[in-house]
Amino acid sequence: MGMTGVLRPGHAQIRVLxxxxxxxxxxxxxGLIETGRDKQGRVYYKAWDERDHNSxxxxxxxxxxxxxxxxxxxxxxxxxxxxxxxNAYGIPTERIPAGELLxxxxxxxxxxxxxxxxxxxAEKKMVxxxxxxxxxxxxxxxxxxxxxxxxxxxxxxYGPNVNKVMDIFVNVLGFMLTExxxxxxxxxxxxxxxSCSIKAHDIAFVEHPEPGKLHxxxxxxxxxxxxxxxxxxxxxxxxxxxxxxxxxxxxxxTTIYAWDPSGNRFExxxxxxxxYPDWDPVAWxxxxxxxxxxxxxxxxxxETFLTVVS
Numbered sequence: 001m002g003m004t005g006v007l008r009p010g011h012a013q014i015r016v017l018x019x020x021x022x023x024x025x026x027x028x029x030x031g032l033i034e035t036g037r038d039k040q041g042r043v044y045y046k047a048w049d050e051r052d053h054n055s056x057x058x059x060x061x062x063x064x065x066x067x068x069x070x071x072x073x074x075x076x077x078x079x080x081x082x083x084x085x086x087n088a089y090g091i092p093t094e095r096i097p098a099g100e101l102l103x104x105x106x107x108x109x110x111x112x113x114x115x116x117x118x119x120x121x122a123e124k125k126m127v128x129x130x131x132x133x134x135x136x137x138x139x140x141x142x143x144x145x146x147x148x149x150x151x152x153x154x155x156x157x158y159g160p161n162v163n164k165v166m167d168i169f170v171n172v173l174g175f176m177l178t179e180x181x182x183x184x185x186x187x188x189x190x191x192x193x194x195s196c197s198i199k200a201h202d203i204a205f206v207e208h209p210e211p212g213k214l215h216x217x218x219x220x221x222x223x224x225x226x227x228x229x230x231x232x233x234x235x236x237x238x239x240x241x242x243x244x245x246x247x248x249x250x251x252x253x254t255t256i257y258a259w260d261p262s263g264n265r266f267e268x269x270x271x272x273x274x275x276y277p278d279w280d281p282v283a284w285x286x287x288x289x290x291x292x293x294x295x296x297x298x299x300x301x302x303e304t305f306l307t308v309v310s
Contacts, residue, residue, distance in 0.1 A: 004174030005082065006196040009203065010072035010121060011054055011101070012155060012217055015061035016262040019043065022058050025260050029237050030219065031146025032056060035127065036102045044102055046127070047151045047219065048142035053103040053125040055152040056217070064262040064310040066214040068109065069155055069203065070119035071173075071196070076105075079122040083108045085172050098123070112168055114159025115211020147230045147268055149219030154201050156215040158208035158309045162192055165205050169194050175202070178275045179250050179282040181289050183207070191289075193251060200251035200272035213309040216257060218267035224254050230268040234258050243302045249292040250284060257305065264310045 016022035023043055026032050032045035035054050044054040052072070059067070073079050083093050086108075096107040096119070105123025112118055130140035142148065159165075166189070169175040178201055181191035193201035206215065221227055231245050234256065242265060244256035253272040259265050273282075284293045290301045 004196045005074050005078040006120070006173055006175070006202075007072045007074060008197065009055070009152060009154060010052070010070040010119075010124065011057060011104075012069045012152070013042070013057040013059065013067040014214065014217070014264055015063060015065050015067060016058050016260070016264070017060070017062075017064060018261065019058070019060040021261045022060075025239075026056065026058060027146075029146050029233065029239065030266070031142075031148035033142055038102050047149045048140060049129045049150040050152070051126050051128055053127050054101070057101065064214075064264050065212070066116070066155075066157070066217075066264075066310075068117040068119050069157065070107065070121060071202075072124065073120050073122050076122045079106070079108060079120055082120055082173065086110055086168075089168065089172050091168065091172075103127075113161035113164040114157060114205060115213075116157050116159060117212075147219070147221070147233050149221055149268060151220050153218045153220040153269070154199070154203055155217050156204040156206065158206050158213035158215050159211045160207065160209060162205040162207045163189055166192050166194065169203070176275065176277055177281045178273070178279075179284065181250070181284045181293065182286065184286040195275055198274045198276060200253065200275065208309065210309075214264060215309050216265040216267045218269055221268055221270045223270055227254055227256060227268055227270055231256050242304050242308070243295060246298065247296045248294060249288070249296045250282075250294070262310070265308070 036044040042059045045056040091110050094109045098105045103125035107119045107121040109119045175194040175196050178195050179193040180189045183190040190207040193204045196202050239258045242257040247254045251272045253269045255269040257267050
């Protein structure tokens with residue numbers, strides 16, 4: 001079970017400007033597996049080693065960005081308890097009926113002070129990873145199509161009031177703060193990495209004046225060699241790159257950031273720290289961010305990385 005009752009990131013729904021173009025990117029270039037389409041025109045994907053029916057949902061819209069970010073919880077009892085705890089904290093919730101998303105049970109949706117919609121759910125159809133249940137092979141044919149990440153791993157969201165957001169995630173949902181960056185000439189936390197597991201983070205937030213913004217969704221690869229292969233595929237398909245290949249000082253992940261055809265940033269990464277609940281969070285100041293927190297080899301800040309969101 002999860003350490004907190006929250007198991008892992010469950011799914012994210014993002015907006016794209018051209019559905020056909022986006023389907024080519026997510027299905028062929030990134031190499032996700034299409035698992036369904038619904039009457040609303042949404043397209044559903046999973047990474048090859050994920051068991052749940054979907055983790056990424058795309059829909060066509062006039063503006064890119066994110067609709068909601070969701071977490072899977074242990075069971076229905078846990079879902080009900082989290083809803084009660086959120087309400088007691090003063091956060092209104094909405095119940096989204098089972099089946100509104102394909103193969104997904106009832107969801108509890110709420111808005112956090114950064115302007116983002118967060119969801120919790122307990123049930124989603126398990127479709128497996130294409131390998132045998134007994135004596136499985138190490139990978140399936142789907143692991144060789146495009147970049148082919150193992151899983152949708154985390155997201156970074158930009159918006160205001162991130163310290164209020166941290167309070168909700170830590171004190172209501174049971175996440176732990178793993179790392180943070182303080183704002184220039186201040187001890188105020190302006191960037192937060194939060195985990196419901198032993199991962200470096202399951203979600204992160206950065207202070208930003210505009211609410212509800214997406215910085216990136218991140219996809220995990222097995223190795224640094226796979227990250228470099230992702231860079232080759234990105235280049236072969238003329239995908240615009242933001243930064244990388246490089247390593248973060250923060251979380252120690254090795255990474256490439258680029259943009260999908262609609263301008264939604266995505267990350268392909270591997271590695272990173274593993275954390276335990278009795279550890280103190282790692283602190284970074286603004287000078288440390290510039291000297292390797294963001295890009296350790298180049299020891300620099302990248303303007304686009306700090307300012308471009310969807």
